[in-house]
Amino acid sequence: MEKYEQGPHSKVRRLPERAHYDEETIHSIIDSALICHVGFIQGGRPFVIPCIHGRGGRTVYLHGAKASRLLGEAGSGMGLCLAFTSVDGIVLARSSFHSSMNYRSVVAFGSGRKLEGTDKVEGLKAISDSLVQGRWEEAREPTEKELLSTSVVAVDIDQATAKIRTGGANDDEEDLNGPWWAGVLPLERRFLEPVPSEDLKAGVGIPKNVSDRIEGGF
Amino acid sequence: MEKYEQGPHSKVRRLPERAHYDEETIHSIIDSALICHVGFIQGGRPFVIPCIHGRGGRTVYLHGAKASRLLGEAGSGMGLCLAFTSVDGIVLARSSFHSSMNYRSVVAFGSGRKLEGTDKVEGLKAISDSLVQGRWEEAREPTEKELLSTSVVAVDIDQATAKIRTGGANDDEEDLNGPWWAGVLPLERRFLEPVPSEDLKAGVGIPKNVSDRIEGGF
Structure with a gap:
């Protein structure tokens, strides 16, 4: 199993949730984050x-506009930190102290390089x-002018740590018989019905890959 | 209407979405972000x-564990940047160039100070x-020991910018009659059925404010 090098982040993180480097x-966490x-x-x-x-x-x-200072600097090799986070639920413990969230996160470190030519198109x-x-x-492909007005930066990740919390509340033994409710409020992200542009050409229906995306969810 | 000072962020941002400072x-964007x-x-x-x-x-x-380097440093007055983002939909334009997302975001700047005593409890x-x-x-309140093992940092925001994108795809005039579908895939975040802890004391039902939170949604 291919593993990432552990980032300095791992030593900064304050919570004892499980860390993953594979x-x-x-x-999968990077890809499921919008x-x-x-x-x-x-x-x-x-x-x-x-x-x-x-x-x-x-x-x-x-990617971003050519004029963007972020993309300009990010593409010049400076160190970047990228965070990808999905929240899966609110964890209510009997004690406020043990209340938390279920989540999946990646914090990654790397440096950026600006892409040109076919690499830039691949990035987009x-x-x-x-x-x-x-x-x-399926969409209208970019014109030369659009490509020129866009910056695309590739960040090669050299260190990354995933943290995942799942499951219920971890209350203290002596609180279990107390009068407090405890449990998880699971969160879901989903697509609602698509809203087609009002000015669509007659007969242009929703493409299959768009419906698949909606049905596939997260 | 009270307004925030515009942050340097406003000049870095690459997109022409509408900026707000009130x-x-x-x-409201800070509060609706989980x-x-x-x-x-x-x-x-x-x-x-x-x-x-x-x-x-x-x-x-x-807040975080006392041992956390982030909280330790963040509480020492160093400059912080806080980002709060909610994604509301995927915007598919006829052209890849104009495809985007609907979202609400705040980028805020300020410095942190560590809280103690009653201020710390108010922060928690x-x-x-x-x-x-x-x-x-409604939950079991923190013990002295729990309070001691927790750091709470207050970040006083002195500059902040909200950016909001709503609505449909903004295609070029000459693409409107093309063969491409365009529209918005709206996204919703919602709570699923709560999952009570298995070891709840008999007769402990879900509190009203928890059900209200689930029904209130986002």
């Missing part, structure tokens, strides 16, 4: 920006696939 | 950590209320 777990939060330093200050992402192997793709395709698999081939 | 919008992502600098590297948060006025509360109560309003009074 590619399978880390990639967005990531990208941390970087600018002018000596920390910044965190939500971004849509795609993935191929150990590389995460980000990976991002598009993360929204709806196969959408790239 | 307290009402910013606080977690936040906290960015900080340690050893010259950027870190991003997912955290449960509470809020009171312009102050955001974070704010975090508990963000999980389930009124839960603090």
Whole structure:
């Protein structure tokens, strides 16, 4: 089983939830997150920006407007921290102290490089696939001008840690017979009915891969 | 209408989505986010950590184990960046270039201070209320030992920007008559049926504020 190098994050984390370093777990958490939060330093200050992402192997793709300072700097090799988090439930213990959340998270470290040419198109395709698999081939492909106005950054991940909490409340033995309710409020994310654009050309129906995405859920 | 000072973030952001600086919008986005992502600098590297948060006025509360380096450093006055993001839908335009997401996000800047005594308890109560309003009074209150093993940091926000994207795909005029489907896949987050702890004392039913939280949704 391929494993990631453990990041410095692992020593910073405050909770005793189970840590994972295998590619399978880390990639599945990255792929099921709709967005990531990208941390970087600018002018000596920390910044965190939500971004849509795609993935191929150990590389995460980000995109943005050419004018973006984030993408400009991120592509210049500076160190980045990427966090991917899905919340699965609220854990209410009998004590406030043991109350928590069920979640799956990855914190990854790497540096960015700006993509050009066919690599850039591949990066954009990976991002598009993360929204709806196969959408790239079905939508209108980018023009030369659109490609020029877009920056695509590949972040090669060299350290990553997944943390996962599942299950019920872990109350203290002496609280078990107390008068307090305890349990989990599971959370679900789902698609509602799609809303087609009002100005669709007559006869253009919803493509199969879009319906599949809706049915597939998370 | 009370407004936040615009953060440097506003100049970094690459998308033309509408920016908001009023307290009402910013606080509602902070409150509806289940977690936040906290960015900080340690050893010259950027870190991003997912955290449960509470809020009171312009102050955001974070907590963690005493041993946590994040909480230790965050409470020492260093500059932090907090991001709160809710994704509301996938926007599929006719062109990949105009495809996007509907979302509500806040990026806020401030510095942290460690809380002690009654302030610390108030901070923990704010975090508990963000999980389930009124839960603090209903759960077993923390012991002296538990309080000692927990760090609570208050982040006083001095700059914040909300960005919101809503609505459908914004396709180019010349694509409108093309053969491509376009529309929005709205996303919903909801609670599933609560799962009570198996070892609950007989007769302990689900409290009203917990059912209210489940019904209230997001």
